[in-house]
Amino acid sequence: MSEFITRRKLITTGLAAAAGLAGLDGAARIADRYGFLAPDHSGLFGAGEALTYGTQRILMAHHSLAREFNRSEISKITPVNGEPPKTDSYQRLLAGGFADWRLKVDGLVARPSTFSLAELKRLPSRSQITHQACEEGWSFIAEWSGVPLSYVLNLVGVRPKAKWVVFFAFDDAWDSIDMPEAFHPQTLLVLGMNGQELPTRHGAPLRVRVPRQLGQKSKKYLSSITVTDTVKNIGKGWGAIDPEEGYSWYMGI
Amino acid sequence: MAEAAYVRGLAIPQREARPAPRHSPVVRITHWITVASFFCLVISGVAILLAHPRLYWGETGARGGPSLIDLPLPFVLDVPIRGPGRYLHFLSAWISLFTGLIYVVSGLFTSHFRRHLLPARSDLSWKQIRHVILNHLRFKRPSKEEALTYNLLQRFTYLLVIFVLFPLMFWTGLAMSPAVTSVFPAIVTVFGGQQSARTIHFFAACFLILFLVIHIVMVCLAGFTARVRAMITGRIAATKERI
Numbered sequence: 001m002s003e004f005i006t007r008r009k010l011i012t013t014g015l016a017a018a019a020g021l022a023g024l025d026g027a028a029r030i031a032d033r034y035g036f037l038a039p040d041h042s043g044l045f046g047a048g049e050a051l052t053y054g055t056q057r058i059l060m061a062h063h064s065l066a067r068e069f070n071r072s073e074i075s076k077i078t079p080v081n082g083e084p085p086k087t088d089s090y091q092r093l094l095a096g097g098f099a100d101w102r103l104k105v106d107g108l109v110a111r112p113s114t115f116s117l118a119e120l121k122r123l124p125s126r127s128q129i130t131h132q133a134c135e136e137g138w139s140f141i142a143e144w145s146g147v148p149l150s151y152v153l154n155l156v157g158v159r160p161k162a163k164w165v166v167f168f169a170f171d172d173a174w175d176s177i178d179m180p181e182a183f184h185p186q187t188l189l190v191l192g193m194n195g196q197e198l199p200t201r202h203g204a205p206l207r208v209r210v211p212r213q214l215g216q217k218s219k220k221y222l223s224s225i226t227v228t229d230t231v232k233n234i235g236k237g238w239g240a241i242d243p244e245e246g247y248s249w250y251m252g253i
Numbered sequence: 254m255a256e257a258a259y260v261r262g263l264a265i266p267q268r269e270a271r272p273a274p275r276h277s278p279v280v281r282i283t284h285w286i287t288v289a290s291f292f293c294l295v296i297s298g299v300a301i302l303l304a305h306p307r308l309y310w311g312e313t314g315a316r317g318g319p320s321l322i323d324l325p326l327p328f329v330l331d332v333p334i335r336g337p338g339r340y341l342h343f344l345s346a347w348i349s350l351f352t353g354l355i356y357v358v359s360g361l362f363t364s365h366f367r368r369h370l371l372p373a374r375s376d377l378s379w380k381q382i383r384h385v386i387l388n389h390l391r392f393k394r395p396s397k398e399e400a401l402t403y404n405l406l407q408r409f410t411y412l413l414v415i416f417v418l419f420p421l422m423f424w425t426g427l428a429m430s431p432a433v434t435s436v437f438p439a440i441v442t443v444f445g446g447q448q449s450a451r452t453i454h455f456f457a458a459c460f461l462i463l464f465l466v467i468h469i470v471m472v473c474l475a476g477f478t479a480r481v482r483a484m485i486t487g488r489i490a491a492t493k494e495r496i
Binding site: 044047051052056060065066067069073075077131133134135136137139141211212213214242245246247248252253 | 301302304305307312313314315316317318330333335336337339340341343344345346347429430431432433434435436438441442447448451
């Protein structure tokens with residue numbers, strides 16, 4: 001009698017577990033299809049990551065704007081983490097005032113292009129005073145100016161299949177953002193900071209600013225941008241270099 | 254029908270033999286899940302804090318600028334604990350949020366708050382309050398009758414933890430998210446800025462840890478084994494305490 005119950009319990013538990021896993025798998029597939037799944041959603045912490053990213057994506061569905069500030073609130077201290085890349089290629093470009101630097105934009109686009117610094121400066125620009133918090137805990141407010149990423153993406157013509165915009169930098173960092181973030185009006189390719197040329201330590205010649213996420217997402221020293229429908233073939237496939245160092249891909253927090 | 258009558262017949266003497274549980278199953282289960290997730294939140298929170306153990310007021314703050322408090326802790330930057338710490342912090346926060354919601358909703362439906370946590374009007378006299386505080390200060394163990402219900406100080410403390418401190422932790426946590434504040438800017442401006450929210454998050458966490466320490470001390474004073482057994486099985490040792 002007890003053996004029968006045990007077996008029945010075992011089968012029921014097994015079926016429930018299988019149904020649960022299948023349900024999770026189905027939920028993951030649906031979430032992925034509608035762009036609610038972060039590239040680093042697998043693993044031990046995947047559930048938390050998926051919930052955070054999915055919930056915030058739904059909350060921000062109407063393209064909410066990051067808070068902007070007054071000029072009087074601009075911080076006097078604007079710290080940075082890390083030093084400019086020491087590689088020959090970057091140092092040579094820096095010495096030449098980035099005259100030979102080119103930003104390559106390719107991938108799932110109709111017209112793969114390269115842009116010089118002068119060309120980028122001629123494109124329509126936008127300035128915004130936003131708060132940038134480091135994941136360590138400190139923060140500052142600064143004015144950033146540059147070309148909206150959406151403008152450049154529209155110039156090269158993003159194909160409908162595209163899901164991610166990937167940034168590659170001279171310091172071997174790379175990162176990606178989803179299409180809603182890429183086409184968000186405040187996502188800038190930054191050329192200037194606080195009314196001046198972008199300082200070297202803040203990412204010259206070009207950095208991206210993603211003000212709805214922590215500073216870590218605003219990668220510096222950019223060399224190229226790739227539009228893609230999958231990040232699985234880049235690095236370990238987790239959407240950025242940061243998850244490989246233990247940080248989450250999504251930095252909206 | 255026959256089966257129902259049979260079961261009902263059995264159930265009555267059984268109910269008489271076993272008193273209602275000291276803690277309902279929902280209270281017990283959510284209690285222990287909260288214990289686990291709170292433990293994870295504290296250790297991951299410390300890991301995150303150690304990257305920058307300085308607190309500020311207002312929107313911004315950084316090394317080289319003025320701080321509100323320089324905590325007597327080292328800056329730990331070269332140990333890769335913050336990344337995993339953050340993953341763990343948010344996973345535990347989600348678990349803690351769902352657990353808290355289940356507890357609060359069930360508490361409202363079962364009158365748990367009204368019956369066990371809201372102080373009775375008759376208890377709200379200065380005499381009663383003084384009596385309870387003095388008993389605490391003298392470390393007087395509760396009588397058998399008193400041990401079956403929460404006293405005034407316990408009720409106040411639990412209500413504070415459940416309806417003020419935990420919600421404040423979630424609120425200030427979300428106020429640090431640039432994504433969430435892009436949707437609801439008021440949740441951070443009400444504190445005067447992102448760094449203020451971070452500072453309040455820290456102090457609310459300190460109060461929760463203080464509560465935890467006092468809670469454990471009180472459990473030990475009131476009889477650790479019996480209290481913990483009551484929170485696990487729902488029963489108090491019937492033979493020893495009730496007769």
